[in-house]
Amino acid sequence: MTASVLARPRTSAEALPARRPRRRLGPGRAIPFGAALGPLLLLALWAVGSAAGWLDSRTLSAPWTVVTTAGELIADGRLQDNLAVSAQRAGLGLAFGTVIGTVLALVSGLSRWGEAILDGPVQIKRAIPGVALIPLLVLWLGIGEQMKVTTIVLGVFVPVYIHTHNGLRSIDSRYVELGESLRLRPAVFLRRIVLPGALPGFLLGMRFAVVGAWLSLVVVEQINSTSGIGYMMDLARQYGQTDVIIVGLVLYGLLGLLSDGAVRLAQRKALSWRRTLAD
Amino acid sequence: MATHAGGLTGTRTVRTRGLQRGFGDRTVLDGLDLEIGAGEFVALLGRSGSGKSTLLRALAGLDRDVAGSGLIDVPEKSSVVFQDARLLPWQRVLDNVVLGLSGPDAAQRGRAALAEVGLAGREQAWPHQLSGGEQQRVALARALVSEPELLLADEPFGALDALTRLRMHELLRELCVRHRPAVLLVTHDVDEAVTLADRVLVVDQGRITVDTTIDLPAPRSHRQPQFLAYRESLLRALGVDQQKG
Numbered sequence: 431m432t433a434s435v436l437a438r439p440r441t442s443a444e445a446l447p448a449r450r451p452r453r454r455l456g457p458g459r460a461i462p463f464g465a466a467l468g469p470l471l472l473l474a475l476w477a478v479g480s481a482a483g484w485l486d487s488r489t490l491s492a493p494w495t496v497v498t499t500a501g502e503l504i505a506d507g508r509l510q511d512n513l514a515v516s517a518q519r520a521g522l523g524l525a526f527g528t529v530i531g532t533v534l535a536l537v538s539g540l541s542r543w544g545e546a547i548l549d550g551p552v553q554i555k556r557a558i559p560g561v562a563l564i565p566l567l568v569l570w571l572g573i574g575e576q577m578k579v580t581t582i583v584l585g586v587f588v589p590v591y592i593h594t595h596n597g598l599r600s601i602d603s604r605y606v607e608l609g610e611s612l613r614l615r616p617a618v619f620l621r622r623i624v625l626p627g628a629l630p631g632f633l634l635g636m637r638f639a640v641v642g643a644w645l646s647l648v649v650v651e652q653i654n655s656t657s658g659i660g661y662m663m664d665l666a667r668q669y670g671q672t673d674v675i676i677v678g679l680v681l682y683g684l685l686g687l688l689s690d691g692a693v694r695l696a697q698r699k700a701l702s703w704r705r706t707l708a709d
Numbered sequence: 710m711a712t713h714a715g716g717l718t719g720t721r722t723v724r725t726r727g728l729q730r731g732f733g734d735r736t737v738l739d740g741l742d743l744e745i746g747a748g749e750f751v752a753l754l755g756r757s758g759s760g761k762s763t764l765l766r767a768l769a770g771l772d773r774d775v776a777g778s779g780l781i782d783v784p785e786k787s788s789v790v791f792q793d794a795r796l797l798p799w800q801r802v803l804d805n806v807v808l809g810l811s812g813p814d815a816a817q818r819g820r821a822a823l824a825e826v827g828l829a830g831r832e833q834a835w836p837h838q839l840s841g842g843e844q845q846r847v848a849l850a851r852a853l854v855s856e857p858e859l860l861l862a863d864e865p866f867g868a869l870d871a872l873t874r875l876r877m878h879e880l881l882r883e884l885c886v887r888h889r890p891a892v893l894l895v896t897h898d899v900d901e902a903v904t905l906a907d908r909v910l911v912v913d914q915g916r917i918t919v920d921t922t923i924d925l926p927a928p929r930s931h932r933q934p935q936f937l938a939y940r941e942s943l944l945r946a947l948g949v950d951q952q953k954g
Binding site: 604605607608610611612613614618622623626627629701702703704 | 769770771788789791793795797798799800804808809811835836837851
C-alpha cells in the first residue's frame with residue numbers, strides 16, 4: 431500500500447511534509463445547552479441514589495417526593511406566598527445595593543479623595559460576614575423588613591462596588607488621554623468612556639450580587655422571620671419535613687441559577703463589542 | 710495669534726518660545742522655538758528620544774505631569790491623531806467619529822467625514838471589525854470632523870504596512886488640501902516627511918537643528934532628483950550616512 435502511494439505522481443500537497451494539526455488554544459466551540467449539563471448530572475445522581483436506596487428518605491427525600499411536596503405546597507398557596515415575600519426582599523435589597531455599590535464605585539474610582547474616604551470602609555465591610563452584623567442590625571432596626579432588606583443590601587453592594595471600581599480603574603489611560611485631546615465635557619467623558627469601560631466589571635459584580643442577594647436572604651429569613659422561603663424551611667426543620675426543606679433548597683438554587691443566567695444574558699447583549707475567549 | 714486659516718497670508722497658527730520639558734534630570738526639550746503658519750504642513754523628524762513626541766504632546770496639552778516651562782500658543786481648535794487609532798471598542802464607528810461633537814447635526818457631519826475617508830456604509834461597524842488601515846482612517850475622520858485649525862499627528866502611519874501607508878499618505882494630502890488645517894506630523898520616516906510636508910524640521914537633543922522648506926511640485930516621487938537630495942541631506946542631519954551603509 432505504501433508502495434502504491436509512492437508510485438503515484440507527487441502532487442504539490444503530498445510534497446509538503448506531514449504537519450501536525452494546529453492545537454487550538456481557546457476552549458473551543460460552545461456545547462449546546464452546556465450550562466444545563468452539570469445540574470442535570472447532579473439531578474440524575476440524586477435520582478439514582480434514591481431509587482437504589484442508597485439515600486435514606488429521612489436524610490434526603492427522593493426527587494419525586496420533592497416534586498409531589500412542591501405540588502402540594504403550590505396547591506395550598508404556601509409556596510407562592512412565601513416566594514413572593516422572599517422575592518420582594520431580595521429584589522429590594524438587590525436594587526438598593528446595586529445603586530449604592532455603583533455610586534460608591536464611581537465616586538471612589540473617579541476621585542482620589544473619594545477613594546481615600548470610601549475604599550477603606552468598604553474593604554472593612556467586606557471582611558465582616560453578613561451574619562455577624564445581624565445582631566447589631568436587629569438592635570438598630572428591629573426584626574422587621576427594614577432589617578432584612580438592609581442585610582441584603584450590605585451583602586449586595588460590596589461585590590458591585592469591588593468589581594465596578596476595578597473595571598473603572600482598569601480603563602486604558604489612552605482613552606482618558608483621547609477624551610482630554612477631544613476636550614470632552616466631564617458628563618460626556620463619564621457617559622461615553624467611563625461607564626461603558628466599567629460595564630464589564632459592573633456586570634461581573636452583578637453576577638456575584640444576584641446570587642449574594644439570595645444567600646443573604648437565607649440568613650435573614652431563618653432568623654426571626656414569619657414568612658418567606660427561609661421561614662418555610664425553618665418550620666419544616668421543626669417538624670422534620672426533609673422534603674419541604676429540599677423544596678426550599680431547590681428553589682434557592684433555581685432562583686440563583688436563573689438570576690445569574692439573566693445577568694449573563696444581559697452581559698452578552700451589552701458586551702457584544704468584545705472579542706474574547708467566550709465567543 | 711491666528712484665528713482664521715489664511716494659508717498664504719503668513720498668519721501664525723502655532724508658536725512656542727523657549728519650550729523646556731524634562732523628565733527627572735533629563736532635559737528633553739531645551740528651549741525650543743517653533744512657528745507654524747496657518748494651513749502649513751510641517752513634518753518633524755528626529756531620532757527616537759530626540760523629543761519629537763514630547764513636543765507634540767506639549768502642543769496637544771497632554772503633558773500635565775511633565776515638568777517644564779516656556780510659552781505655547783496653539784489654537785483652541787486642534788485635534789490629535791495618535792499612532793494607534795485609539796477608537797473606543799465599545800462605540801460603533803460613527804459614534805467614535807462624533808465623540809467630540811455636540812449639536813443636532815453631529816451625526817450628519819460624522820457621516821460626511823466617514824465618507825471623505827472612504828468608509829461610507831461602515832458607520833454601524835464595531836472598531837474590531839475594521840482593518841488597521843480602516844481604523845486609522847476613522848481616527849483621521851474623528852480628528853478632522855471638528856474642522857481643526859491644527860492637526861497634530863504622532864507617527865499616525867507607523868503601525869501600518871507599507872502599501873496601506875502609501876494610500877494613507879494620499880488620503881491625508883487630499884484631506885489637508887480640502888480642510889487646510891496646519892499640520893504637525895511627527896514621523897521617523899524621511900520619505901514620508903519629504904512626500905507630504907511643506908517644511909521639514911529635524912529635532913535633536915531638544916532643539917530644532919534643521920528647518921528646510923520642501924520646494925517640490927506635486928505629485929512628489931522618489932524619481933525626482935531634488936527629492937533624493939532633500940532625502941539625503943535630512944538623513945545626514947539625522948546622523949545616517951548613506952555612503953557607509
